[in-house]
Amino acid sequence: MDKIRNEQIRGTVKVEQFGDKAREARLRWFGRVLRRNRGYIGQRMLEMELPGRRRRGRPQRRFMDVVKVDMEMVGVKVEEAVDRARWRQMIHCDFQLLQVTVRDALNQAMDEELERDERVFLLGEEVAQYDGAYKVSRGLWKKYGDKRIIDTPISEMGFAGIAVGAAMAGLRPICEFMTFNFSMQAIDQVINSAAKTCYMSAGLQAVPIVFRGPNGASAGVAAQHSQCFAAWYGHCPGLKVVSPWNSEDARGLLKSAIRDDNPVVVLENELMYGVAFEVSEQGLSKDFTIPIGKAKVERPGNHVTLVSHSRMVGHCLDAAAVLAKEGIECEVINLRTIRPLDVETIEASVVKTNHLITVEGGWPQFGVGAEICARIMEGPAFNYLDAPVIRVTGVDIPMPYAKILEDNSTPQIKDIIFSVKKTLNM
Amino acid sequence: MQNMLTFISNVLRGGASKNGARLVGSTRSFADFSPQASFDIKKCELHRLDQGPPTQALLTREQGLKYYRTMQTMRRMELKADQLYKQKIIRGFCHLYDGQEACAVGIEAGINPSDHLITAYRAHGYTYTRGVSVKEILAELTGRRGGVAKGKGGSMHMYAKHFYGGNGIVGAQVPLGAGLALACQYKGNNEVCVTLYGDGAANQGQIFESFNMAALWKLPCIFICENNKYGMGTSVERASASTDYFKRGDFIPGLKVDGMDVLTVREATKFAADYCRSGKGPILMELETYRYHGHSMSDPGVSYRTREEIQEVRSKSDPISMLKDRMISNNMASLEEIKEIDVEIRKEIEEAAQFATSDPEPPLEELCNHIFYNEPPMEVRGTNPWSKLKSIS
Numbered sequence: 091m092d093k094i095r096n097e098q099i100r101g102t103v104k105v106e107q108f109g110d111k112a113r114e115a116r117l118r119w120f121g122r123v124l125r126r127n128r129g130y131i132g133q134r135m136l137e138m139e140l141p142g143r144r145r146r147g148r149p150q151r152r153f154m155d156v157v158k159v160d161m162e163m164v165g166v167k168v169e170e171a172v173d174r175a176r177w178r179q180m181i182h183c184d185f186q187l188l189q190v191t192v193r194d195a196l197n198q199a200m201d202e203e204l205e206r207d208e209r210v211f212l213l214g215e216e217v218a219q220y221d222g223a224y225k226v227s228r229g230l231w232k233k234y235g236d237k238r239i240i241d242t243p244i245s246e247m248g249f250a251g252i253a254v255g256a257a258m259a260g261l262r263p264i265c266e267f268m269t270f271n272f273s274m275q276a277i278d279q280v281i282n283s284a285a286k287t288c289y290m291s292a293g294l295q296a297v298p299i300v301f302r303g304p305n306g307a308s309a310g311v312a313a314q315h316s317q318c319f320a321a322w323y324g325h326c327p328g329l330k331v332v333s334p335w336n337s338e339d340a341r342g343l344l345k346s347a348i349r350d351d352n353p354v355v356v357l358e359n360e361l362m363y364g365v366a367f368e369v370s371e372q373g374l375s376k377d378f379t380i381p382i383g384k385a386k387v388e389r390p391g392n393h394v395t396l397v398s399h400s401r402m403v404g405h406c407l408d409a410a411a412v413l414a415k416e417g418i419e420c421e422v423i424n425l426r427t428i429r430p431l432d433v434e435t436i437e438a439s440v441v442k443t444n445h446l447i448t449v450e451g452g453w454p455q456f457g458v459g460a461e462i463c464a465r466i467m468e469g470p471a472f473n474y475l476d477a478p479v480i481r482v483t484g485v486d487i488p489m490p491y492a493k494i495l496e497d498n499s500t501p502q503i504k505d506i507i508f509s510v511k512k513t514l515n516m
Numbered sequence: 517m518q519n520m521l522t523f524i525s526n527v528l529r530g531g532a533s534k535n536g537a538r539l540v541g542s543t544r545s546f547a548d549f550s551p552q553a554s555f556d557i558k559k560c561e562l563h564r565l566d567q568g569p570p571t572q573a574l575l576t577r578e579q580g581l582k583y584y585r586t587m588q589t590m591r592r593m594e595l596k597a598d599q600l601y602k603q604k605i606i607r608g609f610c611h612l613y614d615g616q617e618a619c620a621v622g623i624e625a626g627i628n629p630s631d632h633l634i635t636a637y638r639a640h641g642y643t644y645t646r647g648v649s650v651k652e653i654l655a656e657l658t659g660r661r662g663g664v665a666k667g668k669g670g671s672m673h674m675y676a677k678h679f680y681g682g683n684g685i686v687g688a689q690v691p692l693g694a695g696l697a698l699a700c701q702y703k704g705n706n707e708v709c710v711t712l713y714g715d716g717a718a719n720q721g722q723i724f725e726s727f728n729m730a731a732l733w734k735l736p737c738i739f740i741c742e743n744n745k746y747g748m749g750t751s752v753e754r755a756s757a758s759t760d761y762f763k764r765g766d767f768i769p770g771l772k773v774d775g776m777d778v779l780t781v782r783e784a785t786k787f788a789a790d791y792c793r794s795g796k797g798p799i800l801m802e803l804e805t806y807r808y809h810g811h812s813m814s815d816p817g818v819s820y821r822t823r824e825e826i827q828e829v830r831s832k833s834d835p836i837s838m839l840k841d842r843m844i845s846n847n848m849a850s851l852e853e854i855k856e857i858d859v860e861i862r863k864e865i866e867e868a869a870q871f872a873t874s875d876p877e878p879p880l881e882e883l884c885n886h887i888f889y890n891e892p893p894m895e896v897r898g899t900n901p902w903s904k905l906k907s908i909s
Contacts (some may be wrong), residue, residue: 211702237702243732248691248725255695258680259632261702282685283692288889290673292666293909295680296889327887327896351890430894468901 113160117181120157121171188374193363195337196226196302199344200264202376204234207262210348213240213253214266214303223268224304224363250276250301254283257299257353264348267303270319270357277322284353285328298351302344305333305357306400306451307500313488318452320399323355324428324461330382331428333357335403337367339426342380350382357428359401385432387439391421394445394510397436397462399425402449402501409506418510428458436462437471444476445513451500454483477513482506552576553846557780563763563770563800569787573779577848580839583625583778584849585857587617587836590641592865593650594809597640597657601813605873606657609684610671613641615808618835619742620645622781623710627789632700634680634693635712637672638742638807642712646679650865654872662875668886687713687720690739694726697737697798708736708792710785716747718761727765727798734797738788739765741802742775748811749820762802775803776833806833885909 123132136154161167164181171177190198204210216223218231218241231239242249246267253265267273273280284297306318323331330352334340340358347354372378388403389410396406403424410420421439425432440446446466448459459481466472466479485499553575560568594614600606613620620641627633635642643653648664656663657671664674672684680696683689693711700707713723718741730737741761745752752759762770769791773784781803788799806829810817817826843849884896884907891909898905 240733243725243728245722245725245728247722248694248729251688251691251722252695252698252726252729255634255680255692255697256699256702257695258692259696259699261699278685278688279691283683283688287681288909289886290665290669291675291681291886292668293886293889294665294675298889330888352888 113163114181116153116157117160117164117166118178121174121177121181124168124171125174188369189366190337190341190369190374191364191366192334192337192340192358193224193226195340195369196344196358196363197228197230199341199348200227201230201233203345203348204230204238206376207348209260209262210264211238211240211256211261212264212266213242213249215242215244215268217241217266222266224360226358226363227266246272246276247279250279251283253299253301254279254297257284257297258287258295262298262300262348264300264302267301269308269315269360270303270305271315271317273301273303273319280323280353280355281326281329285326287328288352289328296351297353299353300344300347300350300356301353302347302356302358304360304363306359307484307489307496308360310491310493310496311489312491316489318357318450318484319355320357320428320450320452321457321461323357324431324458325456326429328353329429330354331357332382332426333399333428334426335362335400335424336365338369338373339380339386339424341369341373342378343382343426346379346382349379354382357400362401362404365404380426383427383430383432385426385435386424387421387435388424389420389422391419391443393418393420393443394447394514395421395423395436395439395443396447396449396506396510397423397425397439398449399428399458400451402451405501405503405506406449409503409510412503412507413510418514418516420510425458431461431465433462433465433469436466437469440466440471441474444474446471446475447480447482447506447509447513449482449501449506451484453486454481455486457481457483459483477515480509480513482509548847549577549849550847553842553848555779555842557777557783558774560774560780560784561762561772563760563765563772564767565769565771568771569780569783573783575779575842575848577843579625580843580848581853581857583621584836584839584843584854585861586621586624586645587778587839588858589650589861589864590614590617590620590644591836592861593644593653593868594640596654596865596869598809598813600654600658600869600872606671606813607659608670609637610657610813611638611811612809612813613638613807615829615834616742616744616775616805617641618778618781618839619740619775619803619805622775622778623740623785625778625782626785627708627710630678630705631707631789632678632680632693632696632709633712634683634689634696634709636686636689636714636717637682637684638714639672639674639682642679643674643676643682646676648674648676648679649868651868651871654868655875658872658875659877660872660875661878662871666882666886667878687717687722689713690717690720690723691726693739694730694735694737694798697730697735697792698733700736701733706793708738708789710738710740712740712742714747715741715743715745715752715759715761716750716755718743718764719756727768727800730798731765731768734795736792736795737798738785738792739768739798739800741800742805743802744805744807746807746811746820749815751820760802762800765798765800768798768800770800770802772802772804775805776829776835776838778835778839881906 166180217227218239221228253263256263287295287297307316332343334343398406406422448462450458463479482501555573557573559571562568594612601610624645652664659667674682693709697709762772774780791799884905888909893908896905896907
């Protein structure tokens with residue numbers, strides 16, 4: 091069944107919550123009443139008492155009771171109603187900070203890029219008439235038709251190669267893998283036909299293609315459908331690899347990927363698709379892009395640096411909130427891009443905090459955390475470390491099915507907290 | 517005395533006399549040659565087609581000389597590459613195309629320069645027919661900066677306008693070719709894509725995936741299987757349950773073409789290109805051809821076939837000899853003219869080889885360039901952490 095959250099609908103039509111709007115209407119009326127002449131019936135009604143005995147039970151709620159609560163919520167006082175303009179401004183509930191889910195962010199990004207450049211098109215399994223296996227491409231086929239949103243048969247190697255060929259001829263395809271686990275069937279086309287071609291041809295042949303899809307662990311999908319490919323794709327020169335966490339990341343990075351003249355792998359996360367985040371006005375603009383290769387400090391701190399990508403960034407922030415209560419301030423860095431890795435941001439943070447922990451959902455051996463450890467050791471930040479770099483990773487096993495086993499196969503918030511305390515010797 | 521000297525000098529000049537006697541030499545006037553002739557060509561076996569290409573081909577003198585020159589240049593270029601490889605000036609992989617020249621030249625004659633072509637690793641011939649000079653090809657083989665890919669690609673990775681290589685992974689070029697055809701259809705420019713693969717690659721799964729999608733979406737793609745009877749050291753009977761490669765497209769119509777005759781290949785390609793351009797979808801061609809060399813330079817080519825077999829093909833079905841005989845016996849060119857062309861080509865190849873051996877190797881500063889396209893300069897890690905190399909695109 092298709093679950094569409096209220097936040098999504100509201101977000102799409104840019105409308106506030108009904109309760110908030112009703113409150114605004116009440117306060118507006120209240121202000122109007124107060125500004126009328128003395129003796130206006132509306133004013134007399136505000137303080138009216140009904141004659142006769144009150145009924146048993148709790149007293150009925152009157153207009154003023156509700157309005158008093160409203161004024162407290164909004165933060166206005168009765169006296170301020172005299173200035174109409176100011177009153178209106180203060181009671182207005184605006185929606186500049188829109189709540190957008192990651193799914194909608196990706197959808198909007200693709201919609202805008204399809205509109206902007208005729209050469210952009212989307213192909214993959216179920217992307218057109220099914221609206222996308224995870225509904226990421228909802229509505230696009232209806233809007234753009236068969237030519238630009240193409241349903242493919244179940245032939246990853248074939249359609250990935252077709253997408254690369256189309257890119258070589260000058261189009262700008264978005265090739266969707268239903269999950270990146272299936273990209274293993276097509277990995278030769280991604281690496282040998284797409285990533286290496288610009289170098290092999292000494293710049294004669296460009297391949298402006300985007301490979302995107304959900305990556306990493308999901309919920310209850312077991313071993314063959316839960317692998318994280320950040321390390322595998324991050325290993326290869328000629329590829330750019332991005333891993334968005336929130337809606338703003340998703341929008342900005344996907345747009346940058348589509349506009350990039352080189353092969354870009356966009357590792358999304360299925361569990362993040364339905365999560366809503368506030369996106370600023372700027373983040374909603376049609377030309378909003380996030381540069382590939384720059385990490386973001388999501389939360390500043392002094393005591394320890396937590397570096398992560400994708401869903402684990404949320405876990406790091408949650409851990410940081412818990413640790414803050416104990417006086418430990420974590421600096422949380424959202425990598426955003428796996429390749430090229432923004433080592434400078436990590437180094438600058440380590441110089442400040444002297445402690446580094448990497449957090450990822452993938453397996454430990456030869457993983458993203460392993461690469462960060464190596465780079466930190468090779469760079470100037472090594473001298474500022476007060477303790478070895480710690481990696482918090484998924485457990486080194488194929489993903490099990492049973493919920494209790496699955497939950498304990500990827501880093502939990504308590505694992506991050508434990509590692510922070512260990513590295514700070516607490 | 518004067519007469520004696522004149523006579524002797526005339527004799528020395530090869531018997532030419534001022535008295536109007538029959539002139540010997542390449543200066544026969546053009547009026548003596550037939551401008552064109554019509555040749556019977558072998559009928560093609562058909563699969564899911566009612567009609568095939570015509571069984572007669574018109575060849576003009578100009579075309580004949582052009583095809584001859586191109587094929588002979590390719591032949592000599594490949595033989596020169598063989599020589600350079602044995603001298604260890606070319607290293608790594610070198611897959612030679614001699615024997616199969618009629619395929620490349622015939623295909624190019626049947627399509628437009630604005631059409632697209634992609635092939636596998638036996639690509640030197642196609643690189644030439646698609647417009648890259650012999651000099652640049654040989655310099656790429658020897659790994660010099662004057663090579664078509666600046667020495668970065670080598671034998672299997674040469675590119676040109678509307679020529680997409682040169683692909684090393686067996687069969688991977690076929691989905692790429694279908695994608696190029698998709699782009700032609702998307703842009704609506706009436707262009708087709710010729711996608712080549714060999715008898716060895718014909719059993720790759722991704723080829724069948726490409727057939728399916730090309731037929732489903734009616735992509736303007738000409739799939740061509742160059743069947744030279746051996747996939748490396750494995751003969752077709754030992755590799756394929758069905759050696760009717762032109763039928764392997766199942767729902768895609770196919771034709772089997774004599775790949776040693778440049779005219780048959782040309783007519784078949786024209787037929788296939790018309791079919792695709794009319795929007796009917798993809799078509800499959802099997803070219804029966806033969807390679808004289810082994811699979812690559814590290815394969816002598818005689819452990820899985822007999823020398824007699826190679827000799828037989830060389831004497832009975834060599835594409836260049838066939839064209840030459842046709843032209844001479846139909847009075848379209850003279851032996852001397854052909855010999856002159858041969859001499860010119862030899863000279864061209866020598867000069868190209870000279871360039872390829874003397875041109876310097878690419879500079880080390882360019883090691884990390886061209887990783888990306890249209891990208892600001894970036895830093896690349898060298899072999900050790902202190903080695904920070906520059907990369908520009």
